[in-house]
Amino acid sequence: MSQPPAPIRTPCIKVCVVDGESGLCLGCYRRLNEVAGWARLSETERERIMAELPTRRSLIRPEKLGLL
Structure with a gap:
């Protein structure tokens, strides 16, 4: 039996909003x-x-990241 493919590493943190x-x-x-x-x-x-x-x-402007 073949192994399932290894998971792909991703930086996604499930906050999908495009500036x-x-x-x-x-x-x-x-x-x-x-x-x-x-x-x-x-x-x-x-x-x-x-x-x-x-x-x-x-x-990205800091205020858009909630830093200000």
Whole structure:
């Protein structure tokens, strides 16, 4: 019997709201096309995007993240 595929690692936190100004999800900081195509990306592409996510937060105005 074959093994089921390994789960795909994702930054999704189930807060799916896209900021019109930055084009980023307010929950995970991915772009809509990245969210939509996540399962089709290679592991290398997903890891590259995941590495960028912490810096993307600065592209969203703090008040939109509830920080002010």
